[in-house]
Every structure is written in structure tokens, then in C-alpha cells.
Amino acid sequence: MQTALRTSLPETELASRASFAPHARVVREERPQQAIGLPLSIRGLRKSFGSNEVLRGVDLHIPAGQFVAIVGKSGCGKSTLLRLIAGLDKIDAGSISFGQDTQPEDIRVMFQEPRLLPWARVLSNVEVGLGRDRASDDAHARAEKALGEVGLADKRDQWPSVLSGGQKQRVALGRALVSRPRVLAFDEPLGALDALTRISMQRLLERVWRDQGFTAILVTHDVAEAVALTDRVLVIDEGRIAHDVVVNAGRPRERGSAELASLEASILSHLLSAEDRT
Amino acid sequence: MSLIDSVSLPRSFRLPRVDGLIQWIVPLVVIAIWQVASVTGFVPTRVLPAPSDVLLAGWKLLLSGELVRNIWVSFWRASIGFLIGGSIGFAFGLANGLSQLSAKLTDTTLQMVRNVPHLALIPLVILWFGIDESAKLFLVALGVFFPIYLNTLHGIRTVDPQLIEMGRIYGMSDGELFRRVIFPGALPSIFVGIRFALGIMWLTLIVAETIAASSGLGYMAMQAREFMLIDVVVLSILIYALLGKLADSASRVLERLTLSWHPAFQKR
Numbered sequence: 001m002q003t004a005l006r007t008s009l010p011e012t013e014l015a016s017r018a019s020f021a022p023h024a025r026v027v028r029e030e031r032p033q034q035a036i037g038l039p040l041s042i043r044g045l046r047k048s049f050g051s052n053e054v055l056r057g058v059d060l061h062i063p064a065g066q067f068v069a070i071v072g073k074s075g076c077g078k079s080t081l082l083r084l085i086a087g088l089d090k091i092d093a094g095s096i097s098f099g100q101d102t103q104p105e106d107i108r109v110m111f112q113e114p115r116l117l118p119w120a121r122v123l124s125n126v127e128v129g130l131g132r133d134r135a136s137d138d139a140h141a142r143a144e145k146a147l148g149e150v151g152l153a154d155k156r157d158q159w160p161s162v163l164s165g166g167q168k169q170r171v172a173l174g175r176a177l178v179s180r181p182r183v184l185a186f187d188e189p190l191g192a193l194d195a196l197t198r199i200s201m202q203r204l205l206e207r208v209w210r211d212q213g214f215t216a217i218l219v220t221h222d223v224a225e226a227v228a229l230t231d232r233v234l235v236i237d238e239g240r241i242a243h244d245v246v247v248n249a250g251r252p253r254e255r256g257s258a259e260l261a262s263l264e265a266s267i268l269s270h271l272l273s274a275e276d277r278t
Numbered sequence: 279m280s281l282i283d284s285v286s287l288p289r290s291f292r293l294p295r296v297d298g299l300i301q302w303i304v305p306l307v308v309i310a311i312w313q314v315a316s317v318t319g320f321v322p323t324r325v326l327p328a329p330s331d332v333l334l335a336g337w338k339l340l341l342s343g344e345l346v347r348n349i350w351v352s353f354w355r356a357s358i359g360f361l362i363g364g365s366i367g368f369a370f371g372l373a374n375g376l377s378q379l380s381a382k383l384t385d386t387t388l389q390m391v392r393n394v395p396h397l398a399l400i401p402l403v404i405l406w407f408g409i410d411e412s413a414k415l416f417l418v419a420l421g422v423f424f425p426i427y428l429n430t431l432h433g434i435r436t437v438d439p440q441l442i443e444m445g446r447i448y449g450m451s452d453g454e455l456f457r458r459v460i461f462p463g464a465l466p467s468i469f470v471g472i473r474f475a476l477g478i479m480w481l482t483l484i485v486a487e488t489i490a491a492s493s494g495l496g497y498m499a500m501q502a503r504e505f506m507l508i509d510v511v512v513l514s515i516l517i518y519a520l521l522g523k524l525a526d527s528a529s530r531v532l533e534r535l536t537l538s539w540h541p542a543f544q545k546r
Contacts, residue, residue, distance in 0.1 A: 088443070088447065108447075109447060111440070113440060115443075117441065117458065117462070118539055119463075119537075119540075120539070128444075128445075128448050128450075129448060159539045161539065161540075
């Protein structure tokens with residue numbers, strides 16, 4: 001299965017994945033065939049809200065299947081960039097392309113709030129994620145499978161209000177995954193969770209990303225999280241990408257290792273120097 | 279629903295089998311005290327007849343068929359008026375909640391009309407419709423309209439915009455968005471409107487029947503006053519209380535059925 005996946009991925013992707021292959025956990029039987037990440041090219045992207053120019057020309061290429069973190073001080077435009085990529089807001093100037101035509105179901109977003117429908121059972125909340133396939137015959141089965149992937153198969157008939165914060169966020173992840181997206185954008189999805197739940201969610205995110213091979217873009221204010229999870233950390237400052245840091249550490253990563261810590265320190269110093277200027 | 283209702287008590291305070299009966303303790307105690315006060319002559323029967331006398335009057339009216347007929351007439355007027363006023367209020371609430379244009383066009387007018395006490399229209403309504411059914415239905419419908427309109431509007435306006443954005447992202451059509459997100463989100467508020475409207479429905483009907491009618495509970499009470507039948511007057515008042523309670527219970531049952539997702543309605 002690993003080799004089959006590799007041949008269909010671009011070279012850059014191979015480089016980043018080769019490092020964790022020896023540690024790869026038991027490969028799942030039912031790997032989806034077509035759900036492979038899309039590459040992302042952004043050129044000269046600009047966005048203003050009123051007189052406030054939030055993004056001032058962003059150029060960026062993300063290879064297919066890469067896990068990228070976007071960090072920056074608050075108000076730097078990182079969430080705006082994510083919303084533009086996800087198609088939630090209109091672009092003022094520039095372009096975002098995925099290298100081919102995409103369906104709405106190919107790109108999914110996960111927010112800081114789970115945004116579950118309180119009046120729908122867990123399973124039907126996941127079914128919402130199927131988009132236009134909601135009415136299809138296998139909707140139930142697909143939603144159940146996605147719920148299983150996030151470890152909540154036994155909660156299918158519960159109301160969201162009885163779930164814990166972490167469980168709600170896992171349902172939201174299941175809803176995002178059920179349509180087999182090729183790009184998944186995370187807008188601080190773990191920001192509201194307690195430390196332990198955060199770590200288990202980070203592991204879950206890493207696992208589903210490795211299993212499914214979508215391109216993942218994570219906006220976060222937590223540099224440690226960015227370094228622990230992703231292949232590459234982008235630091236945004238004054239509406240542009242100020243630093244582009246590659247994380248070469250192998251997977252699974254050891255939290256708190258010297259390598260990650262020094263990387264985290266150098267990214268933090270970038271952020272702090274940006275803070276000092278203001 | 280009061281605030282206290284929605285706060286769950288610790289387990290040790292819950293007596294499930296008594297739960298349904300507990301609410302009747304106070305009314306029963308009041309009736310018992312009343313009976314004692316009447317029998318001992320503390321309260322003269324000219325002022326307030328004993329509960330047993332009221333019950334007896336009710337029994338007689340029941341046998342003659344008059345009671346059932348009057349209750350039925352009032353019930354029918356109340357339901358039809360509620361249905362008419364409620365559906366119009368709901369329709370306007372939907373339209374103004376979903377469309378800015380519709381809200382701009384009609385909301386100001388409706389707010390002006392709302393501030394006219396609808397019972398002040400009784401003389402006008404009698405001039406228009408005389409004392410037949412349409413006068414009563416018109417007044418009930420008018421009274422019921424506003425609480426339902428206001429709460430439907432409020433419910434739709436306060437649906438979490440993040441959920442609406444989520445629905446759009448996941449490709450819901452307008453119809454689907456309404457059915458799956460907006461309407462269920464507005465439902466708790468709509469129920470608040472329904473319960474307010476039920477209270478206004480009885481109030482309006484009784485006043486209308488007292489002033490201009492030839493049947494119904496309000497008419498029965500007015501007739502009884504003419505003949506100094508104070509037990510029948512008190513009986514009518516008690517029946518209002520029971521019917522009001524019944525309507526409220528019905529809306530609660532409906533609420534429990536449709537809002538079972540709501541933390542306040544979940545049984546532990």
C-alpha cells in the first residue's frame with residue numbers, strides 16, 4: 001500500500017514521507033484510492049477589509065499531500081489566508097489554484113468551534129459533510145465509517161450536547177473527512193481544548209492525514225503544535241509570508257525533543273521580533 | 279418555562295413517582311382551606327361559595343349538557359382563532375426573518391399595530407362584525423398574532439451565523455439550510471411565542487365572550503351573574519384555569535417532543 005501511494009505522489013512529497021516510512025504503523029486495509037491531496041499554488045494574493053489591507057501579496061506553493069502550518073501574531077492575516085484558500089471569502093487580487101478543477105467536496109474546513117447542529121444526532125451531523133451526496137444510499141455507511149475513523153462509532157445516536165469538547169471536535173473532523181477531501185484547512189481546531197485533549201487530537205489529526213494523504217493546512221497560534229505536526233511552518237507578518245521553515249524531523253515525532261525545541265525557539269524568535277516592531 | 283425548571287436538581291432531591299403529582303399539592307391545599315373557610319362560615323357563601331357547591335353546580339350543568347356545549351364552543355373559537363392568527367404571525371415572522379426587504383417593508387407597521395391594545399378594538403369589531411363568530415375569531419387571531427410573529431422573527435434572527443456558514447460550506451441549498459439549520463434553530467423561540475400566545479388566546483376570548491356573545495364560557499359566566507348564580511361564575515373561572523393549564527401542558531408536550539435535543543429537555 002505504501003508503495004502504491006508513493007508512486008502517485010510528486011517527488012517533494014516522497015522526500016517528506018520517506019522519513020517516517022520505517023515507523024509507519026500497521027497500514028489500514030481500506031485506504032481510499034482516489035483521495036490524494038491536491039497541490040496548491042497561490043500568486044500575488046491580496047485581501048483588504050475596508051481600508052485595512054490584511055494580505056499584501058502572498059506567493060506560496062504547497063505540494064500535494066504536504067502538512068503546512070501557518071503561524072503569526074494575531075491579526076496578521078493567517079485566518080484570512082485560510083478562509084480564502086477554503087473559498088469562504090472573495091479574493092481581491094491574485095489567484096489560488098489547485099492544479100485541476102475541484103468539487104466543493106474536495107476542500108473542507110474545520111474551525112475552532114465544532115459548529116455541530118445541536119438538533120441533529122452525531123451520525124447525521126457527520127452526514128452533513130457529504131455535501132451533495134447526502135441523499136445517496138450509502139450516506140449512512142460512509143458517515144459511520146468516518147465516525148469510526150475518529151473513534152466515535154459508539155456515539156452515533158447521541159446528541160452533540162452530551163459530548164465533551166474534544167469529542168465534539170472529533171465529530172467535526174469526521175464531518176470534514178467523510179467526503180474524502182483532498183485539501184483540509186484547519187482554523188485553530190484545537191484552540192479551545194485542554195492540554196491533554198489537545199495532544200490526543202494532534203495525534204488523531206496526524207494519523208488521519210497519514211492515512212488519507214490529503215493536503216493539510218493548519219492555522220495555529222501554538223508554535224509547538226505546528227512544529228510537532230507539520231512538514232513546514234509559514235510565518236506570516238505584515239500580510240506576507242515572512243519565513244518559510246521546513247521541519248525535517250522524522251515521524252512519529254518525539255514531543256519535546258531537542259531538535260523540535262530548537263526549531264520552535266527559532267520560529268518564536270521570528271514571531272517575537274515581529275511583535276517588537278509594533 | 280421558568281429558570282428554575284431548567285436547572286437540574288441533584289439526584290437525591292428527585293422523587294420520580296411523585297414528580298407528576300407534586301405540582302397539584304398547592305392547588306389542592308388552597309381548595310381544602312377554601313372548603314374549610316366556607317363550611318365554618320368564615321367566608322360567607324354570598325361572597326364565595328364552597329368548592330363543594332361549585333362542584334355541584336358543575337355537575338348539574340354537565341347533566342343538562344350546557345357545560346359541555348359552552349366549553350366546546352369556547353374551545354372551538356380559541357383553536358380556530360389561534361390557528362389563523364398563529365399561522366399569519368408565523369408567516370410574517372419567517373418572511374421578515376429571512377428577507378431584509380420584507381422586514382423593511384412591514385416591520386415598522388406591525389410594531390405600530392402591536393402597540394395598540396387589541397382589546398381596545400372591541401367596540402370597532404362589534405360595529406364591523408356584530409356579535410357573531412367572526413368578531414371573536416378576529417380578536418383572538420389578532421391577539422395571538424404578535425407573540426408568535428415576534429418570537430418567530432427573533433428565533434430566526436438569532437440562529438448562530440456560524441452554523442449558517444457551516445451549512446453553506448457543506449453545500450446546503452436554501453431549502454435545505456432552512457429545514458436543517460434555520461427552522462430547528464428558531465424552534466425554541468417559536469415555542470416561547472406559542473406559550474405566550476396561548477395565554478393571550480384565553481384572555482381575549484373570555485373578554486370577547488363576556489361582552490358580546492350568545493354562547494361560550496364567558497357568556498355562561500355573564501348569564502350566571504344576571505341570575506346571581508355565584509357558584510356558576512366561580513365554576514367558569516375555575517374552568518378557565520384548567521383550560522389554560524391544559525393548553526400549556528399540550529405545548530410543553532410538543533416542546534419536549536421536538537426539542538429533545540435541547541439540554542434543558544433531556545432526561546437524566
